Amino acid sequence: MKVLYFDCFSGISGDMVLGAFIDLGIDPVFLESELKKLNIDGFKIAAEATMKKGISGTRCHVVLNEDGHHHRHFEDIKRIISNSSLSDDVKKTALAIFRRVAVAEAKVHNVPVEQVHFHEVGALDSIIDIVGAAICFHALKPDIIYGSKINVGCGWVRCAHGLLPVPAPATTEILCDANFEIYSKCIDGESATPTGVAILAELGTYTPTTPSFIPEKTGYGFGGKDFGVLNALRIIQGRKSEPNQIMVVETNVDDMTGEMAGYVLERLLKNGALDAFYTPVYMKKSRPGIHLTVLCEESKLSSIEDTILRETSTLGLRKYPVERICMHRYFKNISTPLGEVTMKIAEHGDIHRETPEYEDVKKIAQESGKSLWEVMEMVEKYK
Numbered sequence: 403m404k405v406l407y408f409d410c411f412s413g414i415s416g417d418m419v420l421g422a423f424i425d426l427g428i429d430p431v432f433l434e435s436e437l438k439k440l441n442i443d444g445f446k447i448a449a450e451a452t453m454k455k456g457i458s459g460t461r462c463h464v465v466l467n468e469d470g471h472h473h474r475h476f477e478d479i480k481r482i483i484s485n486s487s488l489s490d491d492v493k494k495t496a497l498a499i500f501r502r503v504a505v506a507e508a509k510v511h512n513v514p515v516e517q518v519h520f521h522e523v524g525a526l527d528s529i530i531d532i533v534g535a536a537i538c539f540h541a542l543k544p545d546i547i548y549g550s551k552i553n554v555g556c557g558w559v560r561c562a563h564g565l566l567p568v569p570a571p572a573t574t575e576i577l578c579d580a581n582f583e584i585y586s587k588c589i590d591g592e593s594a595t596p597t598g599v600a601i602l603a604e605l606g607t608y609t610p611t612t613p614s615f616i617p618e619k620t621g622y623g624f625g626g627k628d629f630g631v632l633n634a635l636r637i638i639q640g641r642k643s644e645p646n647q648i649m650v651v652e653t654n655v656d657d658m659t660g661e662m663a664g665y666v667l668e669r670l671l672k673n674g675a676l677d678a679f680y681t682p683v684y685m686k687k688s689r690p691g692i693h694l695t696v697l698c699e700e701s702k703l704s705s706i707e708d709t710i711l712r713e714t715s716t717l718g719l720r721k722y723p724v725e726r727i728c729m730h731r732y733f734k735n736i737s738t739p740l741g742e743v744t745m746k747i748a749e750h751g752d753i754h755r756e757t758p759e760y761e762d763v764k765k766i767a768q769e770s771g772k773s774l775w776e777v778m779e780m781v782e783k784y785k
Protein backbone atom coordinates (compact mmCIF):
# COMPACT_ATOMS: atom_id res chain seq x y z
CA MET A 403 0.00 0.00 0.00
CA LYS A 404 1.58 3.29 -1.17
CA VAL A 405 1.60 6.10 1.40
CA LEU A 406 2.43 9.79 0.96
CA TYR A 407 2.91 11.91 4.07
CA PHE A 408 2.66 15.71 3.60
CA ASP A 409 4.79 17.20 6.38
CA CYS A 410 3.61 20.83 6.62
CA PHE A 411 6.17 22.19 9.13
CA SER A 412 6.34 25.44 7.16
CA GLY A 413 2.85 25.38 5.68
CA ILE A 414 1.78 24.50 2.17
CA SER A 415 1.23 26.39 -1.10
CA GLY A 416 0.50 25.33 -4.66
CA ASP A 417 4.14 25.90 -5.71
CA MET A 418 5.42 23.88 -2.79
CA VAL A 419 3.14 20.95 -3.68
CA LEU A 420 4.34 20.86 -7.30
CA GLY A 421 7.99 21.27 -6.20
CA ALA A 422 7.72 18.41 -3.72
CA PHE A 423 6.02 16.11 -6.27
CA ILE A 424 8.74 16.87 -8.84
CA ASP A 425 11.44 16.33 -6.21
CA LEU A 426 9.80 12.99 -5.47
CA GLY A 427 10.22 11.94 -9.09
CA ILE A 428 7.43 13.38 -11.22
CA ASP A 429 9.03 14.40 -14.53
CA PRO A 430 8.45 18.16 -15.08
CA VAL A 431 8.35 17.55 -18.86
CA PHE A 432 5.51 15.04 -18.33
CA LEU A 433 3.76 17.52 -16.01
CA GLU A 434 4.02 20.37 -18.51
CA SER A 435 2.84 18.19 -21.42
CA GLU A 436 -0.19 17.08 -19.37
CA LEU A 437 -0.92 20.70 -18.42
CA LYS A 438 -0.90 21.64 -22.13
CA LYS A 439 -4.09 19.54 -22.35
CA LEU A 440 -5.84 22.50 -20.69
CA ASN A 441 -5.47 24.25 -24.06
CA ILE A 442 -4.45 27.54 -22.47
CA ASP A 443 -1.38 29.51 -23.43
CA GLY A 444 0.71 31.91 -21.48
CA PHE A 445 2.50 29.74 -18.94
CA LYS A 446 5.58 27.61 -18.38
CA ILE A 447 6.61 25.41 -15.48
CA ALA A 448 9.98 26.44 -14.05
CA ALA A 449 11.34 23.63 -11.89
CA GLU A 450 14.84 23.97 -10.54
CA ALA A 451 16.78 21.56 -8.34
CA THR A 452 18.33 23.79 -5.68
CA MET A 453 19.56 24.02 -2.06
CA LYS A 454 17.94 25.85 0.85
CA LYS A 455 19.46 25.78 4.35
CA GLY A 456 21.80 23.08 3.09
CA ILE A 457 18.89 20.83 2.03
CA SER A 458 18.48 19.81 -1.60
CA GLY A 459 15.01 20.08 -3.07
CA THR A 460 13.02 21.62 -5.90
CA ARG A 461 11.74 25.13 -6.37
CA CYS A 462 8.87 25.10 -8.81
CA HIS A 463 6.89 28.06 -9.98
CA VAL A 464 4.61 28.96 -12.82
CA VAL A 465 6.01 31.54 -15.23
CA LEU A 466 3.27 33.60 -16.83
CA ASN A 467 3.58 35.78 -19.91
CA GLU A 468 1.31 38.78 -20.53
CA ASP A 469 -1.63 36.57 -21.65
CA GLY A 470 -1.49 34.71 -18.37
CA HIS A 471 -2.65 37.52 -16.08
CA HIS A 472 -6.40 36.95 -16.52
CA HIS A 473 -9.09 37.35 -13.90
CA ARG A 474 -11.65 34.55 -14.03
CA HIS A 475 -14.93 33.44 -12.51
CA PHE A 476 -15.37 29.93 -11.10
CA GLU A 477 -17.65 29.20 -14.09
CA ASP A 478 -14.75 30.00 -16.51
CA ILE A 479 -12.37 27.77 -14.60
CA LYS A 480 -14.86 24.89 -14.57
CA ARG A 481 -15.28 25.25 -18.34
CA ILE A 482 -11.51 25.26 -18.97
CA ILE A 483 -11.00 22.10 -16.90
CA SER A 484 -14.09 20.27 -18.21
CA ASN A 485 -13.32 21.07 -21.87
CA SER A 486 -9.68 19.95 -21.59
CA SER A 487 -8.39 16.60 -22.80
CA LEU A 488 -7.14 15.65 -19.31
CA SER A 489 -8.34 12.31 -17.90
CA ASP A 490 -11.71 12.25 -16.14
CA ASP A 491 -9.98 11.42 -12.85
CA VAL A 492 -7.68 14.45 -13.08
CA LYS A 493 -10.61 16.71 -14.04
CA LYS A 494 -12.71 15.46 -11.12
CA THR A 495 -9.92 15.96 -8.58
CA ALA A 496 -8.95 19.42 -9.91
CA LEU A 497 -12.58 20.60 -9.90
CA ALA A 498 -13.07 19.36 -6.34
CA ILE A 499 -9.97 21.27 -5.18
CA PHE A 500 -11.07 24.43 -6.98
CA ARG A 501 -14.56 24.12 -5.51
CA ARG A 502 -13.06 24.29 -2.01
CA VAL A 503 -11.37 27.59 -2.90
CA ALA A 504 -14.52 28.93 -4.59
CA VAL A 505 -16.78 28.01 -1.65
CA ALA A 506 -14.38 29.73 0.75
CA GLU A 507 -14.13 32.90 -1.38
CA ALA A 508 -17.93 32.95 -1.78
CA LYS A 509 -18.35 32.83 1.96
CA VAL A 510 -15.71 35.48 2.70
CA HIS A 511 -16.98 37.94 0.08
CA ASN A 512 -20.66 37.00 0.43
CA VAL A 513 -21.32 36.18 -3.24
CA PRO A 514 -22.81 33.05 -4.91
CA VAL A 515 -20.18 30.34 -5.52
CA GLU A 516 -20.57 30.34 -9.30
CA GLN A 517 -19.97 34.08 -9.40
CA VAL A 518 -16.78 34.07 -7.32
CA HIS A 519 -14.31 36.30 -9.06
CA PHE A 520 -10.76 35.11 -8.65
CA HIS A 521 -8.11 37.75 -8.98
CA GLU A 522 -5.03 36.23 -7.37
CA VAL A 523 -6.43 32.80 -6.58
CA GLY A 524 -8.00 32.52 -10.05
CA ALA A 525 -4.97 33.71 -11.90
CA LEU A 526 -3.52 31.16 -14.23
CA ASP A 527 -0.88 30.05 -11.75
CA SER A 528 -3.54 28.73 -9.37
CA ILE A 529 -5.17 26.76 -12.19
CA ILE A 530 -1.76 25.32 -13.01
CA ASP A 531 -0.95 24.56 -9.35
CA ILE A 532 -4.29 22.84 -8.74
CA VAL A 533 -4.50 20.91 -12.00
CA GLY A 534 -0.78 20.10 -11.68
CA ALA A 535 -1.33 18.68 -8.20
CA ALA A 536 -4.21 16.55 -9.54
CA ILE A 537 -1.98 15.28 -12.39
CA CYS A 538 0.84 14.34 -9.97
CA PHE A 539 -1.62 12.66 -7.59
CA HIS A 540 -3.10 10.45 -10.31
CA ALA A 541 0.36 9.71 -11.74
CA LEU A 542 1.73 8.54 -8.37
CA LYS A 543 -1.52 6.74 -7.39
CA PRO A 544 -1.01 6.70 -3.61
CA ASP A 545 -3.44 4.54 -1.63
CA ILE A 546 -3.51 7.21 1.05
CA ILE A 547 -2.13 10.70 1.63
CA TYR A 548 -1.64 11.72 5.26
CA GLY A 549 -1.28 15.39 6.18
CA SER A 550 0.38 16.72 9.34
CA LYS A 551 -0.67 19.72 11.44
CA ILE A 552 -0.23 22.84 9.32
CA ASN A 553 2.09 25.66 10.37
CA VAL A 554 0.07 28.54 8.94
CA GLY A 555 2.41 31.38 9.99
CA CYS A 556 1.21 34.64 11.56
CA GLY A 557 1.02 38.39 11.05
CA TRP A 558 -0.28 40.02 7.89
CA VAL A 559 -0.23 39.35 4.16
CA ARG A 560 -0.56 41.89 1.38
CA CYS A 561 -2.95 40.82 -1.39
CA ALA A 562 -5.40 42.43 -3.82
CA HIS A 563 -7.85 43.11 -0.96
CA GLY A 564 -5.17 44.98 1.00
CA LEU A 565 -3.40 43.81 4.17
CA LEU A 566 -5.15 40.72 5.53
CA PRO A 567 -4.53 38.68 8.68
CA VAL A 568 -2.70 35.36 8.47
CA PRO A 569 -4.08 32.80 7.83
CA ALA A 570 -5.85 34.77 5.08
CA PRO A 571 -9.67 34.71 5.28
CA ALA A 572 -10.00 32.34 2.30
CA THR A 573 -7.41 29.96 3.79
CA THR A 574 -9.25 30.05 7.11
CA GLU A 575 -12.60 29.20 5.49
CA ILE A 576 -11.07 26.27 3.59
CA LEU A 577 -9.64 25.03 6.89
CA CYS A 578 -13.07 25.36 8.54
CA ASP A 579 -14.42 22.86 6.00
CA ALA A 580 -11.46 20.52 6.46
CA ASN A 581 -10.31 18.56 9.46
CA PHE A 582 -6.71 19.67 9.91
CA GLU A 583 -5.18 21.07 13.07
CA ILE A 584 -3.33 24.35 12.57
CA TYR A 585 -0.67 26.16 14.60
CA SER A 586 1.81 28.98 14.19
CA LYS A 587 5.48 28.66 15.07
CA CYS A 588 8.69 30.43 13.97
CA ILE A 589 7.11 31.99 10.86
CA ASP A 590 6.16 35.64 10.55
CA GLY A 591 4.12 35.78 7.34
CA GLU A 592 1.77 33.62 5.26
CA SER A 593 3.08 30.05 4.98
CA ALA A 594 -0.21 28.31 4.09
CA THR A 595 -2.11 29.67 1.10
CA PRO A 596 -5.67 28.98 -0.08
CA THR A 597 -4.40 26.85 -2.98
CA GLY A 598 -2.04 24.75 -0.86
CA VAL A 599 -4.58 24.14 1.89
CA ALA A 600 -7.34 23.27 -0.60
CA ILE A 601 -5.08 20.67 -2.26
CA LEU A 602 -4.28 19.04 1.08
CA ALA A 603 -7.87 19.21 2.31
CA GLU A 604 -9.10 17.42 -0.83
CA LEU A 605 -6.38 14.78 -1.15
CA GLY A 606 -5.26 14.22 2.42
CA THR A 607 -6.33 12.62 5.67
CA TYR A 608 -5.26 14.49 8.78
CA THR A 609 -2.88 12.76 11.17
CA PRO A 610 -1.96 14.47 14.46
CA THR A 611 1.23 12.42 14.81
CA THR A 612 3.59 10.92 12.25
CA PRO A 613 1.74 7.95 10.72
CA SER A 614 3.25 4.51 10.93
CA PHE A 615 4.69 3.38 7.60
CA ILE A 616 8.04 2.45 6.07
CA PRO A 617 9.60 5.58 4.47
CA GLU A 618 11.22 5.04 1.06
CA LYS A 619 11.99 8.50 -0.31
CA THR A 620 11.43 12.18 0.31
CA GLY A 621 10.71 15.23 -1.82
CA TYR A 622 11.25 18.83 -0.71
CA GLY A 623 9.24 21.54 -2.48
CA PHE A 624 10.56 24.98 -1.56
CA GLY A 625 8.39 28.04 -1.06
CA GLY A 626 9.46 31.37 -2.55
CA LYS A 627 9.62 33.35 0.72
CA ASP A 628 12.46 33.44 3.24
CA PHE A 629 11.10 33.01 6.75
CA GLY A 630 14.45 32.24 8.37
CA VAL A 631 13.44 28.58 8.89
CA LEU A 632 13.42 25.98 6.10
CA ASN A 633 10.45 26.99 3.94
CA ALA A 634 9.49 23.70 2.31
CA LEU A 635 6.77 21.14 2.02
CA ARG A 636 8.24 17.69 2.61
CA ILE A 637 6.46 14.72 1.09
CA ILE A 638 7.64 11.39 2.43
CA GLN A 639 6.72 8.42 0.25
CA GLY A 640 6.58 4.95 1.73
CA ARG A 641 4.62 1.78 2.11
CA LYS A 642 2.72 -0.17 4.69
CA SER A 643 1.12 -3.58 4.62
CA GLU A 644 -2.49 -3.88 3.54
CA PRO A 645 -4.73 -2.42 6.22
CA ASN A 646 -6.15 -4.90 8.67
CA GLN A 647 -7.76 -1.90 10.29
CA ILE A 648 -10.87 -0.48 8.67
CA MET A 649 -13.45 2.08 9.71
CA VAL A 650 -17.04 1.50 10.79
CA VAL A 651 -19.40 4.41 10.18
CA GLU A 652 -22.90 4.26 11.66
CA THR A 653 -26.06 6.26 11.93
CA ASN A 654 -29.75 5.73 12.80
CA VAL A 655 -32.66 7.18 10.83
CA ASP A 656 -36.42 6.95 11.24
CA ASP A 657 -37.68 9.30 8.54
CA MET A 658 -36.57 7.91 5.17
CA THR A 659 -38.64 5.95 2.68
CA GLY A 660 -37.67 2.41 1.74
CA GLU A 661 -36.81 3.62 -1.75
CA MET A 662 -34.43 6.24 -0.39
CA ALA A 663 -32.82 3.71 1.93
CA GLY A 664 -32.17 1.36 -1.01
CA TYR A 665 -30.67 4.19 -3.03
CA VAL A 666 -28.33 5.17 -0.17
CA LEU A 667 -26.83 1.65 -0.04
CA GLU A 668 -26.22 1.75 -3.79
CA ARG A 669 -24.46 5.14 -3.51
CA LEU A 670 -22.33 4.00 -0.58
CA LEU A 671 -21.12 0.88 -2.37
CA LYS A 672 -20.38 2.96 -5.48
CA ASN A 673 -18.47 5.55 -3.43
CA GLY A 674 -16.02 3.09 -1.90
CA ALA A 675 -17.80 1.22 0.94
CA LEU A 676 -16.49 -2.31 1.46
CA ASP A 677 -19.93 -3.21 2.80
CA ALA A 678 -23.08 -1.32 3.76
CA PHE A 679 -26.19 -2.74 5.41
CA TYR A 680 -29.21 -1.91 7.56
CA THR A 681 -30.44 -3.40 10.82
CA PRO A 682 -34.01 -2.70 11.96
CA VAL A 683 -34.20 -0.80 15.26
CA TYR A 684 -36.79 0.90 17.44
CA MET A 685 -35.88 4.50 18.10
CA LYS A 686 -37.15 7.29 20.36
CA LYS A 687 -40.95 7.54 20.70
CA SER A 688 -41.04 3.83 19.68
CA ARG A 689 -40.50 4.75 16.03
CA PRO A 690 -39.32 1.89 13.80
CA GLY A 691 -36.10 2.98 12.15
CA ILE A 692 -32.98 1.65 10.50
CA HIS A 693 -29.44 1.43 11.77
CA LEU A 694 -26.98 1.97 8.90
CA THR A 695 -23.55 0.33 9.17
CA VAL A 696 -20.84 1.07 6.63
CA LEU A 697 -17.41 -0.58 6.48
CA CYS A 698 -14.71 1.27 4.59
CA GLU A 699 -10.99 1.85 4.34
CA GLU A 700 -9.69 4.97 6.07
CA SER A 701 -8.84 6.58 2.72
CA LYS A 702 -12.54 6.42 1.69
CA LEU A 703 -13.82 7.89 4.95
CA SER A 704 -14.49 11.43 3.74
CA SER A 705 -16.36 10.19 0.65
CA ILE A 706 -18.49 7.85 2.83
CA GLU A 707 -19.21 10.56 5.41
CA ASP A 708 -20.20 12.94 2.64
CA THR A 709 -22.54 10.36 1.06
CA ILE A 710 -24.26 9.63 4.39
CA LEU A 711 -24.74 13.29 5.31
CA ARG A 712 -25.83 14.21 1.77
CA GLU A 713 -28.10 11.28 0.91
CA THR A 714 -29.74 10.27 4.22
CA SER A 715 -31.92 12.32 6.55
CA THR A 716 -29.46 11.96 9.44
CA LEU A 717 -28.07 14.93 11.34
CA GLY A 718 -24.89 13.13 12.38
CA LEU A 719 -22.92 9.89 12.40
CA ARG A 720 -20.50 7.85 14.49
CA LYS A 721 -17.21 6.35 13.34
CA TYR A 722 -14.55 4.14 14.85
CA PRO A 723 -11.67 1.94 13.69
CA VAL A 724 -11.95 -1.83 13.91
CA GLU A 725 -9.48 -4.65 13.32
CA ARG A 726 -10.48 -7.25 10.76
CA ILE A 727 -9.17 -10.63 9.76
CA CYS A 728 -9.47 -11.57 6.11
CA MET A 729 -9.09 -15.09 4.81
CA HIS A 730 -6.87 -15.37 1.75
CA ARG A 731 -9.19 -15.87 -1.24
CA TYR A 732 -8.72 -17.03 -4.81
CA PHE A 733 -10.73 -18.73 -7.57
CA LYS A 734 -10.35 -21.87 -9.66
CA ASN A 735 -12.54 -23.36 -12.39
CA ILE A 736 -13.67 -26.99 -12.36
CA SER A 737 -15.35 -29.01 -15.13
CA THR A 738 -18.50 -31.01 -14.37
CA PRO A 739 -20.75 -33.02 -16.76
CA LEU A 740 -23.24 -30.13 -16.56
CA GLY A 741 -20.72 -27.34 -17.28
CA GLU A 742 -17.91 -25.21 -15.83
CA VAL A 743 -18.21 -24.03 -12.23
CA THR A 744 -16.05 -21.38 -10.53
CA MET A 745 -14.96 -22.38 -7.03
CA LYS A 746 -14.09 -19.73 -4.44
CA ILE A 747 -11.27 -20.94 -2.20
CA ALA A 748 -10.73 -19.37 1.22
CA GLU A 749 -7.68 -20.19 3.36
CA HIS A 750 -6.44 -19.14 6.79
CA GLY A 751 -3.81 -21.13 8.69
CA ASP A 752 -4.91 -24.76 8.38
CA ILE A 753 -8.45 -23.79 7.34
CA HIS A 754 -9.24 -24.55 3.68
CA ARG A 755 -12.75 -24.10 2.27
CA GLU A 756 -14.01 -24.47 -1.30
CA THR A 757 -17.45 -23.17 -2.27
CA PRO A 758 -19.06 -23.08 -5.72
CA GLU A 759 -20.08 -19.60 -6.92
CA TYR A 760 -23.82 -19.34 -6.43
CA GLU A 761 -24.50 -17.76 -9.85
CA ASP A 762 -22.86 -20.76 -11.63
CA VAL A 763 -24.87 -23.27 -9.57
CA LYS A 764 -28.09 -21.35 -10.21
CA LYS A 765 -27.45 -21.25 -13.96
CA ILE A 766 -26.84 -25.01 -14.11
CA ALA A 767 -29.95 -25.68 -11.98
CA GLN A 768 -32.12 -23.53 -14.27
CA GLU A 769 -30.71 -25.02 -17.47
CA SER A 770 -30.80 -28.68 -16.30
CA GLY A 771 -34.08 -28.59 -14.36
CA LYS A 772 -32.30 -30.02 -11.27
CA SER A 773 -32.69 -28.50 -7.80
CA LEU A 774 -29.94 -26.31 -6.30
CA TRP A 775 -29.28 -29.12 -3.78
CA GLU A 776 -28.72 -31.68 -6.52
CA VAL A 777 -26.34 -29.37 -8.42
CA MET A 778 -24.39 -28.60 -5.22
CA GLU A 779 -24.02 -32.34 -4.47
CA MET A 780 -22.89 -32.98 -8.03
CA VAL A 781 -20.25 -30.19 -7.80
CA GLU A 782 -18.91 -31.74 -4.55
CA LYS A 783 -17.90 -34.86 -6.52
CA TYR A 784 -15.83 -32.93 -9.09
CA LYS A 785 -14.00 -30.41 -6.94
Ligand SMILES: O=C([S-])c1cc(C(=O)S)c[n+]([C@@H]2O[C@H](COP(=O)(O)O)[C@@H](O)[C@H]2O)c1
Nearest residue numbers: 510521522523528561570571572595596597
Ligand atom coordinates in the same frame (compact mmCIF):
# COMPACT_ATOMS: atom_id res chain seq x y z
O1 LIG B 1 -7.87 36.50 -4.85
C1 LIG B 1 -8.43 36.56 -3.82
S1 LIG B 1 -10.04 36.88 -3.73
C2 LIG B 1 -7.73 36.34 -2.56
C3 LIG B 1 -8.49 36.25 -1.45
C4 LIG B 1 -7.87 36.02 -0.27
C5 LIG B 1 -8.66 35.92 0.89
O2 LIG B 1 -8.21 35.47 1.91
S2 LIG B 1 -10.26 36.46 0.76
C6 LIG B 1 -6.48 35.84 -0.21
N1 LIG B 1 -5.74 35.95 -1.33
C7 LIG B 1 -4.26 35.82 -1.27
O3 LIG B 1 -3.76 35.70 -2.56
C8 LIG B 1 -2.50 35.06 -2.52
C9 LIG B 1 -2.42 33.98 -3.54
O4 LIG B 1 -2.99 32.77 -3.04
P1 LIG B 1 -2.80 31.35 -3.79
O5 LIG B 1 -3.61 30.35 -3.05
O6 LIG B 1 -3.23 31.55 -5.19
O7 LIG B 1 -1.32 31.01 -3.72
C10 LIG B 1 -2.32 34.57 -1.11
O8 LIG B 1 -1.49 35.47 -0.44
C11 LIG B 1 -3.74 34.63 -0.58
O9 LIG B 1 -3.81 34.75 0.81
C12 LIG B 1 -6.33 36.16 -2.52
Ligand code: NI
Nearest residue numbers: 507510563572
Ligand atom coordinates in the same frame (compact mmCIF):
# COMPACT_ATOMS: atom_id res chain seq x y z
NI1 NI C 1 -10.66 36.88 -1.53
